Amino acid sequence: MNEQDGRARLEGVLAANRERGRPALIGYLPIGYPSVPASIEAMLTMVGAGVDIVEIGLPHHDPIMDGPVIRQATESALRGGTRIADLFTAVKALASAEVPVVCMTYWNPVERYGAERFARDLAVAGGCGVIVPDLPSGKAAEWTASTDAHGLARILVVPPDASDERISRIASACTGFVYAAGRLGLTGSGEVDIAQAKNLVNRVRRVTTTSVCVGFGISTPAHAAGVAPLADGVIVGTALVECLAASSLDAGLTRLTTLIESLAASLQTPALTPRATAC
Template sequence: MSTATTTPSGQPLGLSHRPSPGEAMFEALRAEDRPAFIGYLPYGFPTPEVSLDALRTMVGHGVDAVEIGLPYTDPVMDGPVIQAASQIALDHGERIAGVFRAVETVANAGGLPLIMSYWNLIYHYGVERFARDFENAGGAGLITPDLIPDEAGEWIEASDRHGLDRIFLVSPDSSDERLANAARNARGFIYAASRMGVTGERDTLSSSPEELVARTRRAGATNVCVGIGVSTPEQGATVGRYADGVIVGSALVHTMLDDTGRAARAADEGLAALAARTEALADGIRNARR
């Protein structure tokens, strides 16, 4: 009898020969001697339809790859800005099945579509089913902040079958052994969290991200991107001088929240603010090595 991991005739599905979408992006950017600008936005914020406009806006104003966040009721790593946006998305009926529209939107706009999700959501949706639907929508890779390579066997198999990138997180507290394990099992890039703790905007960044990038490369990683805390064009330029990519989340999401930080701005106002912030960050990041 056939299953989700077999062909209709009952034969096991083979491995995909699709090249890594992330690696292809980084190779192209290395030729330009610039880092990637990776922007984050929760799907469904402030509404499912407006979030699609927001994703197009980000790509149209300088983002190379988009982390499409899957809102979750227990976001242990998310700071107050992303928590507020995620709750708004959940209140408007966001569901995991709808995220594949967002993936298609980013792909059609010319960006690299990534999904950032806590593992519980993928597990309950069905790992093979998620990988299949993600690939069919034009997806590139999955960022799993709470899934370590040691426990990712099912995802590693599914992603190999569907040609999807696997992005694992490392932090300044990661041992050399952990870094090597992440580098060995990742595909596309490694997400280097610039510090331990939740996401959020920061006035300053410590020197630990640069050291972490160097350690992760020594452990065998080809592409290392830095996130958590990058908020300004200046910070983006600083990180972009030594990292392969700069990841920005809260600073972009913040533009679409009102002054209370708990409700969304009017759609037109929020999209205009998002465009302006994205352009400013893109300018800093793209010119980091000039």
């Protein structure tokens, strides 16, 4: 795997889906829940069911953006001994599935591991990008240099109540795609607000030509279909993690497959809104 082609592969999948008139379906699961091998099997199951891009969550002791479902899953993963090395193992395992893989992590684990080392090891494993929702402004230059050096997309989160200045600043720092939060609050704590999401996506598109993907509160085919005309990608997390809280892994994988197939079907003909040109 060429570590320099990660961002290009991610952007290529987003562009290919856009040409087909549908957004990419991005599925999130944390590594290590319910175990490392089981989580990797679940990620491969997601791909087989219709996910276009896999987002792997790195468990963290203080997941400030996440609601109770993901928080409990990541706490379980940490109790089970999940480590950063397991993230790279999962990325390598997914390489044969030929889908882009991005990592969702908070800054503290990256800083402790070493920003350049983290970017290098993720790229070597076959990763395409990193979502960091809490990147400190004082670390932005270091992170930009590290991700650019290893061909990784640099993805930040824009909240719906952001000022125009903040939107412009965040969007200009992103490569691969901009993560637009479809509602205020934590992940899994309420339904996506379609009107709010549309307003935010339009505001982001006024300042960048980078793809915009929407997450937070998307758990059903109806939610996904509502967001589809707005976005280059639809991100689903909590609802997928809930599937794995089943009586057995097989039952969880069956639930996961059924939900993803229905989500993917809801994105087939959304008639994407034409993309605006940045000012």
